[in-house]
Amino acid sequence: MNGLLPRHKRDPYWLLLPTVALLAVFFFYPLVDAVRLSLHEWDLLTEPRYVGLGNYRALIESGELWHALVTTLTFSVVVVAGSMLLGLGLALALNRDTAFAAFVRGAVFSAYVISWVSVALLWLWVLDSDAGALTAILRSVGLPTKNWLGDPNIALYSLAGVTIWKIAGYSMVLFLAGLQDIPRALYEAAALDGAGKFARFWNVTWPLLRPTTAFVATTSLIVSFQVFDVVRVMTQGGPVKSTTVFVYAIYEQVFLNLRVGRASALVVVFFGLLLVLTALQLYAWRKKGAT
């Protein structure tokens, strides 16, 4: 075992140095600077002016912070639930050894590897309220249509739908891997005990898929919090700010409103929110691990 010990006590730290340096330059320094800038009013051109907590106060008083928070969380809940359900459903339906299933698996996953901007442009056409493919299909079967991107009550869910469509293929692949890891013997034993299809799913598949589900939930949560491209291309945060999620609000403040301080304040709050969510998730996992 002694062979694994470092020759000098300091050696492991040298090995850690590149990672620490990268993190320091690209993560810790920007974060500390964001905290500093959030206490200033700055437009990048004139001298920054210290305003204390003025940026946070302005964001709270204007309702922008709360609005971005609610919009982002609503979007995330819909995307996480939707991508998990669709991914699981597709995985269960396509978990078979036929050429057709393989083709459909490939087709569904292909959406995941297309760039976000291409997906957004494609769906911009599909969701056009007059001439879009979705509108045409609904009309042809006599169903009512909506102004998918122009109605403030619907636009966020339309974007969530596009995001689910894009990432469901990834969830499906993860669930497929999880399904194929479940030993066949367990199903055979359950069948011998008289378990039906639903009972086998509920008592064998679902409990054994739990780690996969947790992973899918985490990755889709990250994707949903980072959403930007579809908003930028499809709605630009509108109509009536109904799709102004956190990352877009930050972009809007710094690049369109020229308010670096307020953008930084949003960054700090967003960071805090992610920190709390991560802590909760770690706590939940550890607790599960302990039991």
Add this chain to the structure above:
Amino acid sequence: MTRLTRRHFGLGCAAATLGCARSSVPAGRKSATLWFTYGGRNRKVLEELVLRFNESQRDYFVVSVFQGDYFEGLAKLRTAIAAKAGPTFSHVVGEVVPYLAEAGVLEPLDGYPGAGELGVIESLGQSGSWISGADRPLVCLPFNRSTPIAYVNATLFGRKGLRPPKTWAELLQVAKALTEREGDRTTQFGFGCPIDWWFWTALVGQAGGKVIEDDGRPSLGDQAGVEAIELWKRMVHQDRSMKPPPGRDYNAWEQTNQDFLSGRTAMIWTSTAFLKYLEDNAPFPVLAAPLPAGRKRAVPTGGTHWVMLKSAPAEEKQVAWEFLRFMHLPAQAMHWATSTGYMPVTRGAVEQLKQDGYYEKHPNDRVAVEQLSVALAWPWSTELFRIQREIVQPRLEQAVLGGQDARDVIASARALAKRAAP
């Protein structure tokens, strides 16, 4: 043989990088960098003009670099200024000129040779685009200047024997007459217009108001501001004759164009900048018309102005100035205007076009030029673009798309604007 050291390698890389960056500048010429923010046809025309300048003489050379849309370009410009890596000159939307000027980053142009003899049309240059613009140091020159105009699908209008509306009352009637429905579904809208600050300011002016009063008070038009929103609300919700396009900013503008080109909207309001694009791509004859009058006629001007950065080296500024002078010569100003739809910015260019009989052959091009007689001047305000983006624009959407009361929306916007105004 000398051994290749890391130092040699590094120097080689640096030289290669510099070589690539500067390779397009011919030896012995002074150069300047221009950051521009057009895509499509306008980019092609500008690049043609840059090429024309570079080939017209042997002393100067302009390197043009595309930087995305107006807002992306502005963001990059500010970041580059902060990093002391800005270009020599660029062009920016009028709303931010006072902000950049007051931040002290724009080069005053009065002292450059021939600055007073460019023959700029007053309402398009600094002196007429801003209230008291002539009393300040000259920091910008007009480039792609525009006003909103009405575009009419002549086939649809002709079928119903209608002519472009000249008043708000006619606008309501014509839009209704051209709206067609199948059951509950609207198959053709009479009117389309982005729910955007620019068109709202046109309506405010037409209703007899001012967005910012002469004493600097942001009234947002008071009653005129309310009437402007109520006109849109009526057309969108009551008459259902107007289609508000989805998306914001230029995406909404593009959608408006597409609705017009596909025949889904019979008449739209958009920038004169799209004149050639719409004429070339519409499968029907396009007729341009001035905006109608409310209590009076009024239009804002828009588009961008050339600005030079104070931080640029003097030699580069000299090149940029020569290019700007070149662009103001009738040949270039005419080429730019007739190829794009933007307005010719000098008196010389307009006179030449008249003499050449251009406006007889292209009556649509005359609309925006003639409309300049009712152009509104903007206040010289560093906060105007924030009042626009943060306060008014979202509330216009709240009122027209979200159904909020126009009076409440203007009152809350005015209260916030008063706090924002310096």
